[in-house]
Structures are given as C-alpha cells and as structure tokens.
Amino acid sequence: MTFLTDAHIHLSDEEFRSDMPYILTAMAKMNLRACCVSMDYPSSCATLALAGRSSLILPFIGIHPEKAENDPESVATLITSNSSKISGIGEIGLDRTYVSDEEGFRRQKRVFEAMLSLAEKFRKPVSIHSRKTLDEIFSILPSFRLGGSLLHWFAGSKKQLKTAMDMGCFVSYGPAMVYSQDKQVLFSETLEDRILLETDGPVKFSRCFGHKTAQVTFLPSVLFCASELMGKSYEEALEILGKNTNAYLGV
Numbered sequence: 640m641t642f643l644t645d646a647h648i649h650l651s652d653e654e655f656r657s658d659m660p661y662i663l664t665a666m667a668k669m670n671l672r673a674c675c676v677s678m679d680y681p682s683s684c685a686t687l688a689l690a691g692r693s694s695l696i697l698p699f700i701g702i703h704p705e706k707a708e709n710d711p712e713s714v715a716t717l718i719t720s721n722s723s724k725i726s727g728i729g730e731i732g733l734d735r736t737y738v739s740d741e742e743g744f745r746r747q748k749r750v751f752e753a754m755l756s757l758a759e760k761f762r763k764p765v766s767i768h769s770r771k772t773l774d775e776i777f778s779i780l781p782s783f784r785l786g787g788s789l790l791h792w793f794a795g796s797k798k799q800l801k802t803a804m805d806m807g808c809f810v811s812y813g814p815a816m817v818y819s820q821d822k823q824v825l826f827s828e829t830l831e832d833r834i835l836l837e838t839d840g841p842v843k844f845s846r847c848f849g850h851k852t853a854q855v856t857f858l859p860s861v862l863f864c865a866s867e868l869m870g871k872s873y874e875e876a877l878e879i880l881g882k883n884t885n886a887y888l889g890v
C-alpha cells in the first residue's frame with residue numbers, strides 16, 4: 640500500500656494539539672503520512688516529540704524566516720544532536736514580509752544559509768519558504784550540495800518554475816489548486832517527477848474548504864485534482880507521488 644504524504648504541514652502548531660489523537664488515527668486509517676515542519680526551537684522540540692508518538696510523522700526541524708531574528712544556535716544544536724532522527728530541515732527560507740529593513744533581510748539570509756549548510760552536512764532534504772524571494776533563493780541554492788529541495792507552496796512565474804525544474808527542485812501544490820485556475824496552469828507545466836502535494840495546515844482555505852483549518856485529510860481531494868490534471872487515474876497519480884516523495888526524502 641502506497642502512503643499519500645503531505646509534504647508540508649505544521650502539525651506541531653497549537654491549533655492541532657487537542658485533536659492530535661484523532662489526527663493520528665485518521666492518518667493511520669487513510670494511509671497518510673506527513674512531513675511535519677517547524678518554525679523555531681520550541682516548535683522543533685514539539686515536532687520531535689510528535690514524531691516519537693507516530694511513525695507517520697516525518698520530522699523536519701529548522702527556523703522559519705518569520706523567526707529568523709532568534710539565535711539559530713539552539714536549533715542548529717538540536718539538528719546536530721537529532722540528525723539520525725529527523726527526516727529533513729524546514730521550514731526555512733526567505734520572506735521580506737517579516738523584516739523592516741535590509742539588515743533584517745541579511746539576518747534572514749544568514750540563518751537560511753546556516754540551515755542549508757546543516758542540510759548539506761547531514762544530507763537532509765529541505766522544505767523552503769520562498770514567498771516573493773524565489774530569485775534570491777535560486778542564487779543561494781547552488782552554493783550548497785543539497786539532496787531534495789522543496790519549494791513549498793510554489794507561487795512563482797512560469798519562468799521561475801522552469802528555473803526550479805532546471806535546478807532539480809521539487810515544488811508542491813496544496814488545497815488552493817482544487818479551486819484556483821492559476822495553480823492548475825502552473826501544475827500542468829511542472830515536471831511530473833518533481834511534484835509533491837501539501838496542505839500547509841493550519842492555513843485556512845476558502846471555497847470548497849469553507850475557511851476551515853487545513854488537515855492532512857484534505858490531501859486525497861488535492862490528489863484527485865492532481866490526477867485529473869495529469870490525465871491519470873487516482874491510483875496511478877498516487878504511485879507517482881509516492882516515488883516523488885521517496886526521491887525528495889532520499890529514501
């Protein structure tokens with residue numbers, strides 16, 4: 640049985656805490672796994688604890704650009720001491736929304752590069768936040784010898800998508816693709832072996848998702864939409880996604 644894997648979700652977020660027993664049960668019943676990404680030191684610790692409760696949780700730890708003002712040392716130490724336990728490093732990346740000046744952006748870059756060098760050192764895949772910073776990220780990535788690199792919630796132009804493909808990156812699409820034509824067009828331009836699916840919960844999605852907090856259990860709807868766009872059956876698409884996930888995770 641092939642697992643369907645959520646390539647990017649924040650299950651260590653407070654929002655999910657009280658429902659976690661039900662979430663884990665639903666994941667087991669529905670053959671779902673999740674790359675559980677973190678934001679900072681406390682959420683990285685929470686992610687590691689969650690991974691201790693279920694093998695369906697694939698722990699990713701790191702510093703999100705929103706939290707890059709914090710000292711990266713504690714997370715770096717956590718990565719080093721848990722290098723055999725973690726599946727990857729994330730959520731990491733760049734986003735000017737969270738800084739007020741160039742010095743803030745430079746700090747984000749330093750933290751991002753510190754995380755990438757740990758990914759290189761421990762040969763771990765990375766989950767990258769690239770909102771409006773794709774070009775900067777494209778200029779940084781070649782300085783590191785990385786395995787799987789995921790540009791999560793890909794929202795670039797067709798040209799940027801082409802660059803991502805040329806650089807060997809994976810890109811992921813989420814619940815918004817079910818109702819957004821723009822996302823569907825981008826999806827159709829993506830190389831089939833570089834596609835991953837995600838929910839990015841606890842983000843809330845509109846339209847058919849009714850502004851509810853995204854759950855791992857939204858994923859089959861996203862896969863159904865993806866299979867239609869790929870012109871494949873649901874099972875065939877599941878098989879392809881399974882292979883892509885293993886290639887991304889390096890397993």
Ligand SMILES: [Zn+2]
Binds near residue numbers: 649676730839
């Ligand atoms: Zn995220």
